[in-house]
Amino acid sequence: MSARAVALVGGVTTPFGVRPTTWAEMAQEIGAALFRAVPALRTEDVDSLFVGAAEPERFAFQSHVAPLVAEQMGLRPRRILQRTELACASGQSAIRSAYAAIAAGLSDVAVAVGVEKMNLPSMAEANTSMVCVMDRPWDGPGGATAPPFFAMVAQRHMREYGTTEEQLAAVSEKNHRFANANPHAQFHAKSFRREKLRGLPLVAPPLRLGDCSSMTDGAAAVVLVAEDRARAYTDTPAWIRGTGQYSDFHNLAHAGELSRWPGLTAAAGEAFRSAGVGPPDIDFAELHDCFSISEIVEYEAIGFCAPGEGGRFVEDGRSDLGGDVVVNPRGGLLGCGHPLGATGIAQAVEVHDQFARRVPAARQVPNPEWALVHNLSGSANVHSVMIYQGGRAA
Amino acid sequence: MSASEKAHRANGADAEASGSAGEPAAKPTGERPPEKRPFLLDFFPLEGEEATRLSRFYERLREGRLSTTRCRADGELHWPPRVACPRCHGEDLEWLDLPESGRIYAFSAVLGGAPLGMESDVPYAVGLIDLDGVPLRLFGRIEGRPWSALAIGDPVAVEPYDVGDGRVFYRFRALDA
Numbered sequence: 204m205s206a207r208a209v210a211l212v213g214g215v216t217t218p219f220g221v222r223p224t225t226w227a228e229m230a231q232e233i234g235a236a237l238f239r240a241v242p243a244l245r246t247e248d249v250d251s252l253f254v255g256a257a258e259p260e261r262f263a264f265q266s267h268v269a270p271l272v273a274e275q276m277g278l279r280p281r282r283i284l285q286r287t288e289l290a291c292a293s294g295q296s297a298i299r300s301a302y303a304a305i306a307a308g309l310s311d312v313a314v315a316v317g318v319e320k321m322n323l324p325s326m327a328e329a330n331t332s333m334v335c336v337m338d339r340p341w342d343g344p345g346g347a348t349a350p351p352f353f354a355m356v357a358q359r360h361m362r363e364y365g366t367t368e369e370q371l372a373a374v375s376e377k378n379h380r381f382a383n384a385n386p387h388a389q390f391h392a393k394s395f396r397r398e399k400l401r402g403l404p405l406v407a408p409p410l411r412l413g414d415c416s417s418m419t420d421g422a423a424a425v426v427l428v429a430e431d432r433a434r435a436y437t438d439t440p441a442w443i444r445g446t447g448q449y450s451d452f453h454n455l456a457h458a459g460e461l462s463r464w465p466g467l468t469a470a471a472g473e474a475f476r477s478a479g480v481g482p483p484d485i486d487f488a489e490l491h492d493c494f495s496i497s498e499i500v501e502y503e504a505i506g507f508c509a510p511g512e513g514g515r516f517v518e519d520g521r522s523d524l525g526g527d528v529v530v531n532p533r534g535g536l537l538g539c540g541h542p543l544g545a546t547g548i549a550q551a552v553e554v555h556d557q558f559a560r561r562v563p564a565a566r567q568v569p570n571p572e573w574a575l576v577h578n579l580s581g582s583a584n585v586h587s588v589m590i591y592q593g594g595r596a597a
Numbered sequence: 598m599s600a601s602e603k604a605h606r607a608n609g610a611d612a613e614a615s616g617s618a619g620e621p622a623a624k625p626t627g628e629r630p631p632e633k634r635p636f637l638l639d640f641f642p643l644e645g646e647e648a649t650r651l652s653r654f655y656e657r658l659r660e661g662r663l664s665t666t667r668c669r670a671d672g673e674l675h676w677p678p679r680v681a682c683p684r685c686h687g688e689d690l691e692w693l694d695l696p697e698s699g700r701i702y703a704f705s706a707v708l709g710g711a712p713l714g715m716e717s718d719v720p721y722a723v724g725l726i727d728l729d730g731v732p733l734r735l736f737g738r739i740e741g742r743p744w745s746a747l748a749i750g751d752p753v754a755v756e757p758y759d760v761g762d763g764r765v766f767y768r769f770r771a772l773d774a
Contacts, residue, residue: 327712327713327716328638328713330711330712331712331713333712338677339640339642342736343640343641344640344641344738344760345723345738345768346640346707346712346718346723346738347736348711348712350705350707351705351707352705354705355703355704355705355724358704358705358749359702359703362749404708406709407705407707408706408708408744408745410705455725455736456676456725456733456734456736458734461725
Protein backbone atom coordinates (compact mmCIF):
# COMPACT_ATOMS: atom_id res chain seq x y z
CA MET A 204 0.00 0.00 0.00
CA SER A 205 2.74 2.42 0.91
CA ALA A 206 6.43 2.76 0.30
CA ARG A 207 7.19 2.00 3.93
CA ALA A 208 5.19 0.29 6.64
CA VAL A 209 4.49 2.48 9.67
CA ALA A 210 4.29 1.29 13.27
CA LEU A 211 2.81 2.89 16.34
CA VAL A 212 5.36 1.94 18.99
CA GLY A 213 3.97 3.51 22.15
CA GLY A 214 1.74 6.09 23.68
CA VAL A 215 0.16 7.44 26.79
CA THR A 216 -2.61 9.69 28.05
CA THR A 217 -2.91 12.07 30.95
CA PRO A 218 -5.81 11.56 33.32
CA PHE A 219 -9.00 12.84 31.63
CA GLY A 220 -11.51 14.96 33.51
CA VAL A 221 -12.11 18.42 34.91
CA ARG A 222 -8.45 19.27 35.44
CA PRO A 223 -7.13 22.15 37.56
CA THR A 224 -4.40 22.86 35.00
CA THR A 225 -3.86 24.90 31.84
CA TRP A 226 -3.68 23.90 28.19
CA ALA A 227 0.09 24.40 28.01
CA GLU A 228 0.71 22.64 31.31
CA MET A 229 -1.05 19.56 29.92
CA ALA A 230 1.34 19.66 26.94
CA GLN A 231 4.25 19.53 29.40
CA GLU A 232 2.55 16.76 31.36
CA ILE A 233 1.98 14.58 28.29
CA GLY A 234 5.58 15.15 27.14
CA ALA A 235 6.94 13.93 30.45
CA ALA A 236 4.55 10.97 30.42
CA LEU A 237 5.45 10.01 26.84
CA PHE A 238 9.18 9.82 27.48
CA ARG A 239 8.49 7.67 30.55
CA ALA A 240 6.15 5.41 28.57
CA VAL A 241 8.62 4.91 25.69
CA PRO A 242 11.97 4.73 27.51
CA ALA A 243 14.06 4.16 24.36
CA LEU A 244 12.78 7.38 22.79
CA ARG A 245 15.21 10.32 22.91
CA THR A 246 14.17 13.88 22.16
CA GLU A 247 16.62 14.08 19.24
CA ASP A 248 15.00 11.01 17.62
CA VAL A 249 11.77 12.93 17.02
CA ASP A 250 12.07 14.64 13.63
CA SER A 251 8.40 15.65 13.27
CA LEU A 252 5.51 16.71 15.49
CA PHE A 253 1.81 16.77 14.66
CA VAL A 254 -0.49 18.51 17.13
CA GLY A 255 -4.19 17.65 17.19
CA ALA A 256 -6.06 20.54 18.77
CA ALA A 257 -9.63 21.44 17.91
CA GLU A 258 -10.26 24.85 19.42
CA PRO A 259 -7.31 26.24 21.40
CA GLU A 260 -8.27 29.72 20.14
CA ARG A 261 -11.64 29.33 21.82
CA PHE A 262 -10.80 27.29 24.90
CA ALA A 263 -7.34 28.67 25.71
CA PHE A 264 -7.16 31.91 23.65
CA GLN A 265 -4.06 30.52 21.98
CA SER A 266 -3.11 30.12 18.32
CA HIS A 267 0.12 28.82 16.74
CA VAL A 268 0.03 25.87 19.09
CA ALA A 269 2.37 23.50 17.21
CA PRO A 270 5.59 25.30 18.23
CA LEU A 271 4.11 25.97 21.66
CA VAL A 272 3.58 22.24 22.17
CA ALA A 273 7.05 21.44 20.81
CA GLU A 274 8.55 23.76 23.39
CA GLN A 275 6.37 22.46 26.21
CA MET A 276 7.33 18.86 25.33
CA GLY A 277 11.01 19.71 24.92
CA LEU A 278 11.07 18.86 21.21
CA ARG A 279 12.81 20.58 18.29
CA PRO A 280 11.20 19.19 15.16
CA ARG A 281 13.47 19.49 12.12
CA ARG A 282 11.29 18.06 9.36
CA ILE A 283 7.55 18.61 9.78
CA LEU A 284 5.80 20.62 12.48
CA GLN A 285 2.09 21.27 12.12
CA ARG A 286 -1.23 21.47 13.87
CA THR A 287 -4.08 19.33 12.56
CA GLU A 288 -7.58 20.65 13.13
CA LEU A 289 -10.59 18.50 12.37
CA ALA A 290 -12.77 19.32 15.37
CA CYS A 291 -13.51 16.12 17.31
CA ALA A 292 -11.21 14.14 14.97
CA SER A 293 -8.19 16.44 15.27
CA GLY A 294 -6.36 13.62 17.08
CA GLN A 295 -6.68 10.97 14.42
CA SER A 296 -5.92 13.66 11.90
CA ALA A 297 -2.52 14.15 13.58
CA ILE A 298 -1.87 10.40 13.42
CA ARG A 299 -2.91 10.21 9.77
CA SER A 300 -0.58 13.09 8.92
CA ALA A 301 2.34 11.45 10.75
CA TYR A 302 1.56 8.18 9.01
CA ALA A 303 1.53 9.84 5.59
CA ALA A 304 4.81 11.61 6.28
CA ILE A 305 6.57 8.45 7.41
CA ALA A 306 5.14 6.29 4.62
CA ALA A 307 6.35 8.86 2.11
CA GLY A 308 9.84 8.93 3.56
CA LEU A 309 9.62 12.51 4.80
CA SER A 310 9.83 11.52 8.47
CA ASP A 311 11.33 8.57 10.34
CA VAL A 312 10.16 9.20 13.89
CA ALA A 313 7.12 11.38 14.55
CA VAL A 314 5.08 12.22 17.61
CA ALA A 315 1.33 12.82 17.30
CA VAL A 316 -0.11 14.59 20.31
CA GLY A 317 -3.58 15.84 21.17
CA VAL A 318 -4.38 18.49 23.77
CA GLU A 319 -7.71 20.02 24.71
CA LYS A 320 -8.81 22.10 27.69
CA MET A 321 -12.58 22.43 27.51
CA ASN A 322 -13.72 23.26 31.02
CA LEU A 323 -13.93 27.02 31.36
CA PRO A 324 -15.30 29.18 34.19
CA SER A 325 -18.38 29.73 32.01
CA MET A 326 -20.00 26.60 30.60
CA ALA A 327 -22.06 28.78 28.25
CA GLU A 328 -18.81 30.01 26.72
CA ALA A 329 -17.67 26.43 26.19
CA ASN A 330 -21.03 25.58 24.62
CA THR A 331 -20.64 28.58 22.35
CA SER A 332 -17.32 27.20 21.15
CA MET A 333 -18.94 23.87 20.35
CA VAL A 334 -21.51 25.56 18.10
CA CYS A 335 -18.62 26.98 16.04
CA VAL A 336 -17.94 23.42 14.84
CA MET A 337 -21.18 23.70 12.84
CA ASP A 338 -21.80 26.03 9.86
CA ARG A 339 -21.87 28.93 12.31
CA PRO A 340 -23.74 31.76 10.51
CA TRP A 341 -26.47 29.36 9.29
CA ASP A 342 -26.78 26.66 11.95
CA GLY A 343 -25.51 28.74 14.89
CA PRO A 344 -28.47 31.12 15.27
CA GLY A 345 -30.71 28.08 15.80
CA GLY A 346 -28.59 27.02 18.76
CA ALA A 347 -27.08 23.97 17.06
CA THR A 348 -25.03 22.31 19.76
CA ALA A 349 -24.13 18.66 19.38
CA PRO A 350 -26.73 17.07 21.69
CA PRO A 351 -29.87 18.11 19.74
CA PHE A 352 -28.29 16.97 16.46
CA PHE A 353 -27.44 13.50 17.76
CA ALA A 354 -30.82 13.44 19.51
CA MET A 355 -32.45 13.79 16.09
CA VAL A 356 -30.30 10.88 14.87
CA ALA A 357 -31.66 8.84 17.79
CA GLN A 358 -35.21 9.96 17.11
CA ARG A 359 -35.05 8.86 13.46
CA HIS A 360 -33.27 5.59 14.33
CA MET A 361 -35.97 4.79 16.89
CA ARG A 362 -38.73 5.62 14.43
CA GLU A 363 -37.29 3.66 11.52
CA TYR A 364 -35.85 0.65 13.34
CA GLY A 365 -37.57 0.49 16.72
CA THR A 366 -34.38 1.20 18.64
CA THR A 367 -35.16 1.76 22.32
CA GLU A 368 -33.93 3.98 25.16
CA GLU A 369 -32.98 0.76 26.93
CA GLN A 370 -30.63 -0.10 24.06
CA LEU A 371 -29.08 3.37 24.21
CA ALA A 372 -28.50 2.82 27.92
CA ALA A 373 -26.89 -0.55 27.16
CA VAL A 374 -24.15 1.25 25.17
CA SER A 375 -23.51 3.67 27.99
CA GLU A 376 -23.55 0.96 30.65
CA LYS A 377 -20.99 -1.16 28.75
CA ASN A 378 -18.63 1.74 28.13
CA HIS A 379 -18.87 3.01 31.70
CA ARG A 380 -18.12 -0.50 32.94
CA PHE A 381 -14.93 -0.54 30.84
CA ALA A 382 -14.09 2.96 32.07
CA ASN A 383 -14.16 1.60 35.59
CA ALA A 384 -11.12 -0.48 34.60
CA ASN A 385 -9.37 2.60 33.17
CA PRO A 386 -7.82 4.78 35.88
CA HIS A 387 -7.41 7.71 33.43
CA ALA A 388 -11.12 7.81 32.56
CA GLN A 389 -13.14 10.86 33.58
CA PHE A 390 -15.83 8.58 35.01
CA HIS A 391 -13.53 6.04 36.63
CA ALA A 392 -14.93 4.27 39.67
CA LYS A 393 -18.49 5.44 39.16
CA SER A 394 -21.47 3.16 38.85
CA PHE A 395 -23.73 3.65 35.84
CA ARG A 396 -26.14 0.75 35.84
CA ARG A 397 -28.84 0.82 33.19
CA GLU A 398 -31.59 1.68 35.68
CA LYS A 399 -29.60 4.65 36.93
CA LEU A 400 -28.86 5.84 33.38
CA ARG A 401 -32.55 5.67 32.50
CA GLY A 402 -33.33 7.96 35.43
CA LEU A 403 -30.84 10.72 34.62
CA PRO A 404 -32.22 14.03 33.33
CA LEU A 405 -32.93 14.63 29.65
CA VAL A 406 -30.34 16.82 27.92
CA ALA A 407 -31.81 16.75 24.42
CA PRO A 408 -34.74 14.34 24.16
CA PRO A 409 -34.53 11.38 23.75
CA LEU A 410 -30.92 11.65 24.97
CA ARG A 411 -30.26 11.78 28.71
CA LEU A 412 -27.15 12.88 30.56
CA GLY A 413 -25.71 9.37 30.46
CA ASP A 414 -26.13 9.20 26.67
CA CYS A 415 -23.75 12.15 26.18
CA SER A 416 -19.98 12.40 26.43
CA SER A 417 -18.73 15.29 28.48
CA MET A 418 -16.59 18.40 28.30
CA THR A 419 -13.16 17.12 29.24
CA ASP A 420 -9.61 18.32 29.79
CA GLY A 421 -6.87 15.95 28.74
CA ALA A 422 -3.91 15.14 26.50
CA ALA A 423 -2.57 12.04 24.77
CA ALA A 424 0.46 11.25 22.64
CA VAL A 425 1.77 8.41 20.44
CA VAL A 426 5.05 7.70 18.66
CA LEU A 427 5.01 6.53 15.04
CA VAL A 428 8.10 5.24 13.26
CA ALA A 429 9.24 3.76 9.96
CA GLU A 430 9.27 -0.02 9.83
CA ASP A 431 13.03 -0.40 10.29
CA ARG A 432 12.93 1.60 13.54
CA ALA A 433 10.04 -0.19 15.23
CA ARG A 434 11.98 -2.82 17.16
CA ALA A 435 14.22 -0.14 18.66
CA TYR A 436 11.27 1.10 20.68
CA THR A 437 8.93 -1.81 21.36
CA ASP A 438 8.40 -5.54 21.09
CA THR A 439 4.72 -4.97 20.41
CA PRO A 440 4.30 -2.56 17.48
CA ALA A 441 0.83 -1.73 16.21
CA TRP A 442 1.12 -1.67 12.41
CA ILE A 443 -1.02 0.73 10.44
CA ARG A 444 -2.55 -1.43 7.71
CA GLY A 445 -5.40 0.65 6.35
CA THR A 446 -7.00 4.08 6.45
CA GLY A 447 -10.08 5.73 5.05
CA GLN A 448 -11.76 9.08 5.45
CA TYR A 449 -14.92 10.58 4.04
CA SER A 450 -16.68 13.91 4.26
CA ASP A 451 -20.02 14.28 2.58
CA PHE A 452 -21.49 17.49 4.05
CA HIS A 453 -21.12 20.27 6.55
CA ASN A 454 -24.29 22.38 6.82
CA LEU A 455 -26.97 20.51 8.77
CA ALA A 456 -29.32 20.88 5.80
CA HIS A 457 -27.29 18.18 4.08
CA ALA A 458 -27.26 15.63 6.89
CA GLY A 459 -29.49 13.29 4.89
CA GLU A 460 -31.72 10.78 6.59
CA LEU A 461 -29.72 10.87 9.89
CA SER A 462 -30.36 7.23 10.81
CA ARG A 463 -27.70 5.91 8.45
CA TRP A 464 -24.18 7.28 7.98
CA PRO A 465 -23.10 6.42 4.43
CA GLY A 466 -19.96 8.55 4.87
CA LEU A 467 -18.76 6.12 7.53
CA THR A 468 -19.57 3.15 5.32
CA ALA A 469 -17.39 4.74 2.63
CA ALA A 470 -14.51 5.53 5.02
CA ALA A 471 -14.57 2.09 6.63
CA GLY A 472 -14.84 0.44 3.21
CA GLU A 473 -11.71 2.21 2.03
CA ALA A 474 -9.88 1.26 5.24
CA PHE A 475 -10.94 -2.39 4.93
CA ARG A 476 -9.90 -2.50 1.27
CA SER A 477 -6.49 -1.00 1.96
CA ALA A 478 -5.89 -3.36 4.89
CA GLY A 479 -7.21 -6.43 3.05
CA VAL A 480 -9.54 -7.43 5.87
CA GLY A 481 -13.25 -7.10 6.64
CA PRO A 482 -15.52 -6.54 9.64
CA PRO A 483 -15.42 -10.19 10.84
CA ASP A 484 -11.61 -9.96 11.16
CA ILE A 485 -11.72 -7.11 13.67
CA ASP A 486 -11.08 -8.22 17.26
CA PHE A 487 -11.80 -4.88 18.90
CA ALA A 488 -12.83 -1.42 17.82
CA GLU A 489 -12.50 2.03 19.29
CA LEU A 490 -15.66 3.72 17.99
CA HIS A 491 -16.56 7.37 18.42
CA ASP A 492 -19.36 7.15 21.00
CA CYS A 493 -19.77 10.89 21.50
CA PHE A 494 -23.38 9.87 22.16
CA SER A 495 -24.80 6.42 22.85
CA ILE A 496 -26.76 6.47 19.58
CA SER A 497 -23.54 7.12 17.66
CA GLU A 498 -22.09 3.74 18.58
CA ILE A 499 -25.29 1.99 17.44
CA VAL A 500 -25.30 3.71 14.04
CA GLU A 501 -21.57 2.99 13.72
CA TYR A 502 -21.97 -0.80 14.22
CA GLU A 503 -24.31 -0.72 11.25
CA ALA A 504 -22.34 1.64 9.01
CA ILE A 505 -19.06 -0.22 9.51
CA GLY A 506 -20.74 -3.57 8.87
CA PHE A 507 -20.51 -5.26 12.27
CA CYS A 508 -24.26 -5.81 11.89
CA ALA A 509 -27.01 -5.06 9.38
CA PRO A 510 -28.76 -1.66 9.18
CA GLY A 511 -31.33 -1.36 11.93
CA GLU A 512 -29.84 -4.13 14.09
CA GLY A 513 -27.44 -1.98 16.11
CA GLY A 514 -29.69 -1.70 19.14
CA ARG A 515 -30.13 -5.43 19.40
CA PHE A 516 -26.39 -5.93 18.70
CA VAL A 517 -25.42 -4.15 21.91
CA GLU A 518 -28.34 -5.52 23.90
CA ASP A 519 -27.29 -9.08 23.03
CA GLY A 520 -23.71 -8.45 24.17
CA ARG A 521 -22.23 -8.81 20.70
CA SER A 522 -20.09 -5.67 21.16
CA ASP A 523 -18.86 -6.74 24.60
CA LEU A 524 -16.11 -9.10 25.76
CA GLY A 525 -17.04 -12.52 24.44
CA GLY A 526 -19.08 -11.04 21.58
CA ASP A 527 -18.39 -10.58 17.86
CA VAL A 528 -16.15 -7.54 18.37
CA VAL A 529 -15.23 -5.76 21.60
CA VAL A 530 -16.24 -2.14 21.17
CA ASN A 531 -14.64 0.59 23.26
CA PRO A 532 -12.72 -1.47 25.82
CA ARG A 533 -10.97 1.81 26.81
CA GLY A 534 -14.30 3.10 28.11
CA GLY A 535 -15.21 5.15 25.07
CA LEU A 536 -15.92 8.84 25.00
CA LEU A 537 -18.89 8.19 27.27
CA GLY A 538 -16.72 6.77 30.03
CA CYS A 539 -13.37 8.48 29.42
CA GLY A 540 -14.66 11.93 28.46
CA HIS A 541 -14.05 13.67 25.16
CA PRO A 542 -11.18 16.19 25.11
CA LEU A 543 -11.66 16.81 21.38
CA GLY A 544 -8.09 16.79 20.03
CA ALA A 545 -6.89 14.16 22.51
CA THR A 546 -9.66 11.63 21.87
CA GLY A 547 -8.33 10.24 18.57
CA ILE A 548 -4.86 9.86 20.06
CA ALA A 549 -6.20 8.16 23.20
CA GLN A 550 -8.07 5.67 21.01
CA ALA A 551 -4.75 4.75 19.35
CA VAL A 552 -3.00 4.47 22.73
CA GLU A 553 -5.61 1.86 23.64
CA VAL A 554 -4.86 -0.09 20.45
CA HIS A 555 -1.16 -0.25 21.31
CA ASP A 556 -1.82 -1.15 24.94
CA GLN A 557 -4.29 -3.89 23.98
CA PHE A 558 -1.77 -5.44 21.57
CA ALA A 559 0.87 -5.21 24.32
CA ARG A 560 -1.49 -6.93 26.82
CA ARG A 561 -0.90 -3.94 29.04
CA VAL A 562 -4.45 -3.08 30.11
CA PRO A 563 -6.29 -4.31 33.23
CA ALA A 564 -7.81 -7.77 32.84
CA ALA A 565 -11.37 -6.44 33.07
CA ARG A 566 -10.97 -4.79 29.67
CA GLN A 567 -8.24 -6.88 28.00
CA VAL A 568 -9.36 -8.32 24.67
CA PRO A 569 -8.12 -11.91 24.39
CA ASN A 570 -5.37 -12.37 21.77
CA PRO A 571 -6.18 -9.34 19.65
CA GLU A 572 -4.67 -9.12 16.17
CA TRP A 573 -6.83 -6.60 14.29
CA ALA A 574 -8.20 -3.31 15.61
CA LEU A 575 -10.33 -0.62 13.98
CA VAL A 576 -10.43 2.98 15.17
CA HIS A 577 -13.16 5.43 14.17
CA ASN A 578 -13.02 9.12 15.01
CA LEU A 579 -15.88 11.29 13.74
CA SER A 580 -16.16 15.02 13.73
CA GLY A 581 -18.87 17.66 13.82
CA SER A 582 -22.37 16.47 13.06
CA ALA A 583 -21.03 13.06 11.95
CA ASN A 584 -20.14 14.77 8.68
CA VAL A 585 -16.53 13.57 8.61
CA HIS A 586 -15.50 10.01 9.36
CA SER A 587 -11.89 8.96 9.86
CA VAL A 588 -11.02 5.27 10.13
CA MET A 589 -7.75 3.43 10.72
CA ILE A 590 -7.02 -0.28 10.92
CA TYR A 591 -4.11 -1.66 12.94
CA GLN A 592 -2.52 -5.10 13.14
CA GLY A 593 -0.64 -6.27 16.20
CA GLY A 594 1.83 -9.00 16.94
CA ARG A 595 3.51 -9.29 13.56
CA ALA A 596 6.75 -8.25 11.88
CA ALA A 597 6.60 -5.46 9.27
CA MET B 598 -38.81 17.42 -14.10
CA SER B 599 -35.70 17.96 -12.02
CA ALA B 600 -35.91 18.98 -8.40
CA SER B 601 -34.65 22.43 -9.22
CA GLU B 602 -37.21 22.80 -12.00
CA LYS B 603 -39.88 21.88 -9.50
CA ALA B 604 -38.57 24.56 -7.22
CA HIS B 605 -38.69 27.01 -10.10
CA ARG B 606 -42.26 26.12 -10.92
CA ALA B 607 -43.35 26.09 -7.30
CA ASN B 608 -42.11 29.56 -6.69
CA GLY B 609 -42.06 31.35 -9.98
CA ALA B 610 -38.89 32.48 -11.68
CA ASP B 611 -37.17 35.41 -10.13
CA ALA B 612 -34.70 36.91 -12.49
CA GLU B 613 -32.93 38.96 -9.87
CA ALA B 614 -29.23 38.28 -10.03
CA SER B 615 -27.27 37.35 -6.93
CA GLY B 616 -24.54 39.58 -5.62
CA SER B 617 -22.02 39.24 -8.41
CA ALA B 618 -19.63 41.89 -9.61
CA GLY B 619 -21.11 44.66 -11.75
CA GLU B 620 -24.57 44.43 -10.28
CA PRO B 621 -26.15 47.70 -9.09
CA ALA B 622 -25.46 48.23 -5.40
CA ALA B 623 -28.14 46.98 -3.05
CA LYS B 624 -29.91 49.52 -0.90
CA PRO B 625 -27.99 50.38 2.24
CA THR B 626 -29.42 48.73 5.30
CA GLY B 627 -29.37 51.92 7.34
CA GLU B 628 -28.12 52.72 10.81
CA ARG B 629 -28.01 49.95 13.35
CA PRO B 630 -27.81 50.02 17.09
CA PRO B 631 -24.57 48.60 18.49
CA GLU B 632 -24.39 44.82 18.37
CA LYS B 633 -25.15 42.97 21.56
CA ARG B 634 -21.91 41.04 21.83
CA PRO B 635 -18.46 40.87 20.22
CA PHE B 636 -18.39 39.28 16.76
CA LEU B 637 -16.53 36.20 18.00
CA LEU B 638 -19.21 35.45 20.60
CA ASP B 639 -22.18 36.15 18.36
CA PHE B 640 -23.87 33.50 16.24
CA PHE B 641 -25.78 35.95 14.13
CA PRO B 642 -23.77 36.97 11.09
CA LEU B 643 -22.94 40.46 9.88
CA GLU B 644 -25.64 41.00 7.29
CA GLY B 645 -24.84 44.24 5.48
CA GLU B 646 -23.37 44.59 2.03
CA GLU B 647 -20.09 45.77 3.52
CA ALA B 648 -19.74 42.38 5.20
CA THR B 649 -21.21 39.76 2.88
CA ARG B 650 -21.98 39.23 -0.80
CA LEU B 651 -25.19 37.54 0.39
CA SER B 652 -26.67 40.70 1.94
CA ARG B 653 -29.64 40.31 -0.43
CA PHE B 654 -30.63 37.22 1.52
CA TYR B 655 -31.05 39.31 4.65
CA GLU B 656 -32.74 42.19 2.81
CA ARG B 657 -35.29 39.81 1.36
CA LEU B 658 -35.74 38.17 4.75
CA ARG B 659 -36.46 41.61 6.19
CA GLU B 660 -39.26 41.82 3.59
CA GLY B 661 -40.62 38.49 4.86
CA ARG B 662 -39.18 36.33 2.08
CA LEU B 663 -36.93 33.35 2.81
CA SER B 664 -34.86 32.92 -0.33
CA THR B 665 -31.82 31.20 -1.71
CA THR B 666 -29.68 31.09 -4.82
CA ARG B 667 -29.96 28.93 -7.91
CA CYS B 668 -27.32 28.46 -10.59
CA ARG B 669 -28.36 29.86 -13.96
CA ALA B 670 -25.98 27.50 -15.75
CA ASP B 671 -26.98 24.12 -14.33
CA GLY B 672 -30.17 24.88 -12.37
CA GLU B 673 -28.70 23.66 -9.08
CA LEU B 674 -30.74 24.87 -6.10
CA HIS B 675 -28.51 25.80 -3.17
CA TRP B 676 -28.83 25.91 0.59
CA PRO B 677 -27.52 27.98 2.15
CA PRO B 678 -27.34 30.64 -0.57
CA ARG B 679 -23.96 30.87 -2.25
CA VAL B 680 -21.76 33.04 -4.43
CA ALA B 681 -20.46 30.13 -6.55
CA CYS B 682 -22.20 26.93 -7.62
CA PRO B 683 -20.70 23.84 -5.94
CA ARG B 684 -21.61 21.65 -8.90
CA CYS B 685 -20.43 23.59 -11.98
CA HIS B 686 -18.51 26.34 -10.18
CA GLY B 687 -20.38 28.96 -12.16
CA GLU B 688 -20.83 32.34 -10.53
CA ASP B 689 -23.95 33.46 -12.41
CA LEU B 690 -26.61 32.81 -9.77
CA GLU B 691 -30.16 34.07 -9.29
CA TRP B 692 -32.31 34.58 -6.21
CA LEU B 693 -35.37 32.46 -5.65
CA ASP B 694 -38.06 32.69 -2.95
CA LEU B 695 -38.58 29.51 -0.96
CA PRO B 696 -41.90 28.06 0.22
CA GLU B 697 -43.27 29.51 3.45
CA SER B 698 -44.26 26.15 4.91
CA GLY B 699 -42.86 22.72 5.62
CA ARG B 700 -43.04 19.67 7.83
CA ILE B 701 -40.92 18.40 10.69
CA TYR B 702 -38.50 15.65 9.61
CA ALA B 703 -36.82 15.39 13.03
CA PHE B 704 -36.72 17.48 16.18
CA SER B 705 -35.25 17.69 19.64
CA ALA B 706 -34.77 20.37 22.24
CA VAL B 707 -32.02 21.99 24.24
CA LEU B 708 -32.91 21.46 27.90
CA GLY B 709 -29.52 22.48 29.25
CA GLY B 710 -26.04 23.39 28.07
CA ALA B 711 -27.13 26.40 26.01
CA PRO B 712 -24.60 28.72 24.41
CA LEU B 713 -24.12 32.38 25.36
CA GLY B 714 -27.16 34.49 24.67
CA MET B 715 -29.48 31.48 24.58
CA GLU B 716 -29.48 30.50 28.26
CA SER B 717 -32.77 32.28 28.89
CA ASP B 718 -34.37 30.53 25.88
CA VAL B 719 -34.02 27.09 27.51
CA PRO B 720 -35.89 24.87 26.91
CA TYR B 721 -35.98 25.53 23.17
CA ALA B 722 -36.97 23.19 20.37
CA VAL B 723 -34.96 22.71 17.18
CA GLY B 724 -35.63 20.63 14.13
CA LEU B 725 -34.93 19.72 10.55
CA ILE B 726 -37.77 20.91 8.35
CA ASP B 727 -38.63 19.57 4.89
CA LEU B 728 -39.83 22.62 2.97
CA ASP B 729 -42.95 22.01 0.92
CA GLY B 730 -42.32 21.43 -2.77
CA VAL B 731 -38.56 21.82 -2.83
CA PRO B 732 -35.83 19.29 -2.02
CA LEU B 733 -34.48 21.30 0.91
CA ARG B 734 -34.32 20.32 4.57
CA LEU B 735 -33.49 23.30 6.79
CA PHE B 736 -32.32 23.36 10.38
CA GLY B 737 -33.74 25.89 12.80
CA ARG B 738 -35.59 26.75 15.96
CA ILE B 739 -39.21 25.65 16.27
CA GLU B 740 -41.41 28.09 18.21
CA GLY B 741 -45.06 28.08 19.15
CA ARG B 742 -45.35 24.82 21.02
CA PRO B 743 -43.30 23.00 23.69
CA TRP B 744 -41.02 20.28 22.32
CA SER B 745 -43.06 17.61 24.11
CA ALA B 746 -46.12 18.55 22.04
CA LEU B 747 -44.32 18.30 18.67
CA ALA B 748 -44.37 15.28 16.35
CA ILE B 749 -42.56 14.22 13.20
CA GLY B 750 -44.65 15.34 10.22
CA ASP B 751 -46.19 18.33 11.98
CA PRO B 752 -46.66 21.37 9.71
CA VAL B 753 -44.64 24.50 10.38
CA ALA B 754 -44.46 27.97 8.90
CA VAL B 755 -41.26 29.77 8.00
CA GLU B 756 -41.01 32.81 10.25
CA PRO B 757 -38.55 35.61 9.56
CA TYR B 758 -37.90 37.59 12.72
CA ASP B 759 -36.06 40.62 14.03
CA VAL B 760 -33.05 39.58 16.08
CA GLY B 761 -33.47 42.75 18.12
CA ASP B 762 -30.47 44.76 17.03
CA GLY B 763 -31.44 45.57 13.45
CA ARG B 764 -30.57 42.15 12.13
CA VAL B 765 -32.97 39.45 10.95
CA PHE B 766 -32.99 35.68 10.85
CA TYR B 767 -35.48 32.87 10.25
CA ARG B 768 -37.11 30.23 12.43
CA PHE B 769 -40.11 27.96 12.23
CA ARG B 770 -43.47 28.13 13.96
CA ALA B 771 -45.50 25.01 14.65
CA LEU B 772 -48.99 25.10 13.09
CA ASP B 773 -52.07 23.14 14.03
CA ALA B 774 -52.02 19.87 12.11
